[in-house]
Amino acid sequence: MKVLAIDCAASLCAACVYDAVSGRELGRSVLDLGKGHAEHLMAVIADAMKAGGLAYPDLGAIAVSVGPGSFTGLRVGVSTARGLALALKVPAIGVTTLEALAAEAAAAFPARAVLAALDAGREEIHAALYDEMSVLTYGPAVAALANAAAMASEHSAVLAGTAAALIAQSAGRPFDIGPRTATADILTYARLAAAKGQGERPKPLYLRGADAKPQAGFILSRQKN
DSSP, X not given: OEEEEEEOSSSEEEEEEEXXXXXXXXXXXXXXXXXXHHXXXXXXXHHHHHHHTOOXXXXXXXXXXXXXXXXXXXXXXXXXXXXXXXXXXXXXXXEOHHHHHHHHHHHHXXXXXXXXXXXXXXXXXXXXXXXXXXXXXXXXXXXXXXXXXHHHHHHTOEEESTTHHHHXXXXXXXXXXXXXXXXXXXXXXXXXXXXXXXXXXXXXXXXXXXXXXXOGGGOOOOOOO
């Protein structure tokens, strides 16, 4: 089965095609945009498909990062994945950024618990804890920094994600640390999706609402006729 993976969860606009039978990446395209995923994603996908020598009918599944991450980027990535899956009549498979980061940490530190954690600001962490067998035991959820540090210490966990250094500093002790990035390599999403298989349709994982909200003074009341 050939899998197209898409990631717009953070600053990257990334896509790759992956052969799940041979375990080989066939092609990829990655742009570090920050913003503007909607304008570039289809071109990035086309470049990855061209690099892999594939056409859309060759695909057997679409993988997509579902967050937590950029509010707008997640909407772009997930809606594109679902649209392609519907048009091609193939499954769309969601993979969280936390499980992808945890998988990379587990590959570097086998048979260890992993706390994947993203800095959400306001001394809050988007966190998920995986045991020594990479089974999810906590989250994904919003945790206070102090609680995340206590959890990491209790399980002697490997840390991964943008909050790794914050957690180690809060705990006041050293930890083994895997990737410190806001998202995993695009190939990791493809591999995890291929292993998971078809499930529920992917949807963005928002652990808290968008920071941008309308000011109350500018909300107009609805007039009754």
